[in-house]
Amino acid sequence: MSDTQTLIENRPPSVAVLFAERVAATPDAEAFRYPVPSASGQGPDEWKSLSWSEAAERVHAVAAGLIGLGVEPEDRVALASATRIEWILADLGVMCAGGATTTIYPSTNAEESAYILADSESRVLIAEDAVQLAKARERRAELPGLRHVVVIDATGVEPDAADPEGWVLTLAELEARGAAYLAATPGAVKERVGAITSDQLATLIYTSGTTGRPKGVRLPHDNWSYMARAIGASGLVNADDVQYLWLPLAHVFGKVLTSGQIEVGHVTAVDGRIDKIIDNLPVVQPTYMAAVPRIFEKVYNGVAAKARAGGPAKYKIFRWAAEVAREYAKAGQDNFRRTGTRSVPFALSAKHKVADALVYSKLREAFGGRLRAAVSGSAALSPEIGYFFAGAGIHILEGYGLTESSAASFVNPGEAYRTGTVGKPLPGTEVRIADDGEILLRGPGIMQGYHGQPEKTAEVLEPDGWLHTGDIGELSTDGYLRITDRKKDLIKTSGGKYIAPTEIEIQFKAACPFVSNIVVIGADRNFCTALIALDEPTVLGWAKENGLDGRSYAEVVAAPATRELIQGYAARVNEGLQRWQTIKKFRLLPRDLDVEHGDLTPSLKLKRPAVEREFQHLIDEMYQGARES
Structure with missing residues (x-):
């Protein structure tokens, strides 16, 4: 058995245990950075940091506060919030209390939010602000099982006489209650974490779906523990990395990144405000980040538009540089496949050097100047756009997975990445292509099933563990997967x-x-x-x-x-x-x-x-x- 297999197979039962191990190993190391708007609201944000031990103090306070509210193992606690530091702390707090997080996008309307809260039987809702609280209040009559709403940002929250007593409290109040609970019962959280079993429900993510009502995907603690270890073993990230995390944490792609961070121990800068990405990149200076293809398409189109606006000469230079980038990336990848080095012909290298000075260096600066790699997922990225960025020195590693497979089933392997493919399976994940071209997956990242829907589960999950992804694809002889389309599309x-x-x-x-x-x-x-x-x-x-x-x-x-x-x-x-x-x-x-x-x-x-x-x-x-x- 290889060292990687041993590491993965000896994984702890939960991310809660992994988190405790991380805090014990590097208590004073920086874990998170997050923005705090200036007092005037005019100047730049101030970025603050949390060490792993400081994060743990808040996580344990949230966990103890939830225990004090009556949250029992596997009780669902819903999170309706944009990506922010409190989302991560609350999610870890839920897991350390033995509960299970139900994720809700902040853009979800009141009707669908109520459906998710009711279907998941969530006992507590952690709501970002007055807007998310208002949705719960609007549908309160449909949610008799919702005992409390915890508000992260209480700005603009007004008392409502119709609220049951103690129904609404702030996150600060929850943490204060938790701290008091821990003072009286110091071992409460440690006891809950120690009792978590690998098959215990950790996360319930409702697929937004392209048709019909969303389905709740049941992901136990073992899914995330496996994902954390597999990402760590992949070598894609290391302890010196700085991740810029802006993806929605309600989505499985964003959620899996937090598990990998805990295993590896690197810094994550957290800010889900899409309109701040351009401003944040030079400040955060990430070494890696994850995004969806639309972001790279918009950056490419924006760069092309800016060049076009600069006049015919500038636009001609950009188009020439774009073609050089693609040619350079293709030649480098082809050569790496044959020889293990990315060397390219001298004439192409000379052209690339000129294009780098004129175009690519400015593009890298816009990404903060230190970006080693970007992971793209959730949908297919155009190979032509992928080759452009690769040739410009921004290496986009496409990956693949589903909510039902805990997000990261495939990822391109660092230096050996191949544009146009989603790479190779993570260690421990099996893949096969069915007779009709459908991709089937099996391994520790596969869901338990759809919440309360055994018939729907049976449609996609075979008794021997193979998951029908609904995607059509092709495997190369050396194990790289290319997605060609959705089966139903x-x-x-x-x-x-x-x-x-x-x-x-x-x-x-x-x-x-x-x-x-x-x-x-x-x-x-x-x-x-x-x-x-x-x-x-x-x-x-x-x-x-x-x-x-x-x-x-x-x-x-x-x-x-x-x-x-x-x-x-x-x-x-x-x-x-x-x-x-x-x-x-x-x-x-x-x-x-x-x-x-x-x-x-x-x-x-x-x-x-x-x-x-x-x-x-x-x-x-x-x-x-x-x-x-």
Whole structure:
């Protein structure tokens, strides 16, 4: 048995134990950084730190406070909050109390929040602020089992005569109660942690889903303990790293990053404010961070737009540098596969050096100047965008997993990463490809099942432990996985041809810097069409230079010149497709797709049925009287 296997197989029963081990090993080392807005609200944020021992003091106070509120092992405690330091401390507090965290996105409406609270039978809700409290108050009659609401930020919280006595308290009050409880019963939290078993429920994450009601995915303590050890054993991160964590912690991708940090012991800077990412990067100077593909697409489009705005000469330099980056990255990866080194031909290396001085170095500075690697997950990243960043010195390591597999089933292996793949399985995870191309997974990261839904569980989880992912993929001879599409998203045209819309959409995004989102249509039709949403800042920048200055986004996308612009990119993409895959017609949408309108899940996955329903009139237009093939 290898050292890695031994390490993973001898994992502790819970992350609560891992956390205790981490605190004991490096009590004074920095664990977290978090921003505190300036008193005036005008100047830059002040960043503060917590050592592992300081974090433990607060975690144990939360845990003891919850025990004092009557939380028993496996009782659900819901967390409805954006990503912030208190989210992590509260989640660890729930686990150290033996409870189980139910995650709720702060953007979830009152109706769905109430459904999750009721379905999970959550006893306590930790709410970020007055907005999240108001949702619980609105649906209080439907939540007889909800005994308390703990508010993190009490600004604007007013007493409500309808609240049961003691129903609302602040996080500060909970921690103060916990400290008093520990003073009277010093061993209370340690006793709870010691009693946790590996199969005890730790987290209940409701998949936002692209259709229907969300399902609660039951993830026991052993899932996270395994993930922590497997991430540590992968060698992707080390104790000297600084992670910038802004991903939603209600999502499994964000959640798994905290487990890996506890195992490795590096610093995490926590701030979930999306509008602060650009400001934070030069301050935090992360060595690694995780993101979803849309972020990298937006950065790429933004850089291209800025170059275009600088005039024809600057834009020409950018396009040349982008091609050099891709060529350099492809050559380096190909050579590494053959020889184990990333050497490239001298002439290409010389061009790359010039392009680095002109373009890439500025891009790296925007990311803080120290970014060693970025992990991308949740959806597929265009290989062309991946190669661009790789060639620019920002190595994007794609990974793959599901909520049902605790997020990180595959990840690209550091130096040996291959753009366009999601890498190799984490140590201890098994994979096989079914006859129909579906990816099946088995291992310690797989869920127990869907909460209260044995029939739904049986649909995806076989008795011998194999999980049906619903994704279609291919394995290389040396174990690298490439995702080709969602099984349910495959299109069969009326001519009997199967089409993977995601592949076409990825190619279109890579070719056209103006595209924000695209939905390829074609099921049971005799040709393919597309609904296209444009990136507002990018297309308005183009409009300003092309006689459409001062017009709104909706007016710009309705203009014939804009349609002609996108038609040119469509023609270019179609040249590389099979005849039955080509996009014969498209419509530009009057707005971008977003979470608020229900077009995307909170993790920015496309809800195809929802988009098709809303814009059915545009789809009908494209196929009305059509005879194309």
